[in-house]
Amino acid sequence: MSDVYHIPAMLSETIKGLNIKPEGTYVDVTFGGGGHSRAILKELRNDGHLFSFDQDIDALQNAIDDPRWTFVHGNFRFLRNWMDYYGIGYIDGLLSDLGVSFHHFDCPERGFSFRFPAPLDMRMNQTAGRTAADIVNGYSEDELARVLWLYGEMKNSRLVAKNICRARSQKAIERTEELVAASRIPAEMSKELARLFQALRIEVNDEMGALREMLLAARDLLRPGGRIAILTYHSLEDRLVKNFFRSGNLEGTIEKDFYGNILTPFTLIEKGREASPEEVAANPRARSAKLRIAEKKLPSTNLGRS
Ligand SMILES: C[S@@+](CC[C@H](N)C(=O)[O-])C[C@H]1O[C@@H](n2cnc3c(N)ncnc32)[C@H](O)[C@@H]1O
Incomplete structure (x- = not known):
């Protein structure tokens, strides 16, 4: 860190x-x-x-x-x-x-970065509100696609939301590395992963x-x-x-x-x-x-x- x-x-x-x-x-x-x-x-x-x-x-x-x-x-x-x-x-x-x-990106346990395995949290205020895991597991596919489109400007927001929903129907997504795998965005597409994490962060913290x-x-x-x-x-x-x-x-x-x-x-x-x-x-x-x-x-x- x-x-x-x-x-x-x-x-x-x-x-x-x-x-x-x-x-x-x-x-x-x-x-x-x-x-x-x-x-x-x-x-x-x-x-x-x-x-x-x-x-x-x-x-x-x-x-x-x-x-x-x-x-x-x-x-x-x-x-x-x-x-x-x-x-x-x-x-x-x-x-x-x-x-x-x-500090937020560089602090692995806060869950802001796709670079580190960590709990999927992303709250700036750790004492209140929903975590990124709550949103990833709780939003409908349409709601997730909307967040990724609006706040991440992800062109493939619908596909990524679909992939996430398919993965979470097998097992809840609780960690950053699980979200990366669920999204099916290849590791070398780091800009897309950054967009996914940015979108969720903006939603988590309203x-x-x-x-x-x-x-x-x-x-x-x-x-x-x-x-x-x-x-x-x-x-x-x-x-x-x-x-x-x-x-x-x-x-x-x-x-x-x-x-x-x-x-x-x-x-x-x-x-x-x-x-x-x-x-x-x-x-x-x-x-x-x-x-x-x-x-x-x-x-x-x-x-x-x-
Ligand atoms: C980009 S940093 C600011 C850096 C600062 N200008 C400096 O010189 O170090 C943004 C900071 O604002 C805080 N922050 C973001 N949104 C906030 C909000 N709605 N209310 C209070 N603090 C917030 C974050 O926790 C973070 O520490």
Whole structure:
């Protein structure tokens, strides 16, 4: 197992893009190894504050000893509730570096990787919710095919779902190596196996649902002039963030005023920036990252919605 918890993608671009106010209140909803959080703290004065969320208690091994820092062990879908709990009405900026840490892939017993034999778990929060085994054994063939198609973009989703269902009718699939065998995806097709595991991980952790709820809360919590930076890693979440920043709503519905101006609470700052070739060479896992940043407009130009 690697002892590197995570290497943050586009670190300097993200911090610069957040345009941090030294006295501001910031939230990093995906603490992980704490690389982005540490860089935000460097920009804050003594009267600034950073709240860092992670639903995986393992992240606490990277805790920062600093009175300006608060760790929230929770799902970022409850951002609004947690900010209410801490008496925070508005924030000056928010960062979300979506998905899992290297730690998750590199920790065999967590079941995130097809490279290691392990129980089929894949929960970021190991104390709650369904495991990947529950889904693989409990979903109908149609439901499984839908998950593989939507979240793994697998062209042969129906065939793979069928293979899995045939295998599980003989014996429940409880382990990563059993899932690999059941899928009948040849070992050398590692990209397809990665897609299968990614799809299940997204479903297990309801990553799209959590992202939707967090975006709405962030929109309402951000102070005018405050910025929200999101690093996405697959096309579905990237499309959601892109449309949300353009429209201010989850449906991506563009509304215009009488003069044809688009009514949105955001000004776009970064529109899907990718890591430089130098960064990808040093950290290949940054290759699929896309950085999107938006700034909350002044109230007069806001589209107030709930
Ligand atoms: C890509 S890593 C973040 C890495 C971090 N930026 C760094 O510099 O090390 C994503 C982290 O967010 C956490 N996470 C993912 N979804 C979450 C959610 N809905 N709520 C809270 N934490 C979440 C994961 O457990 C993981 O540790």
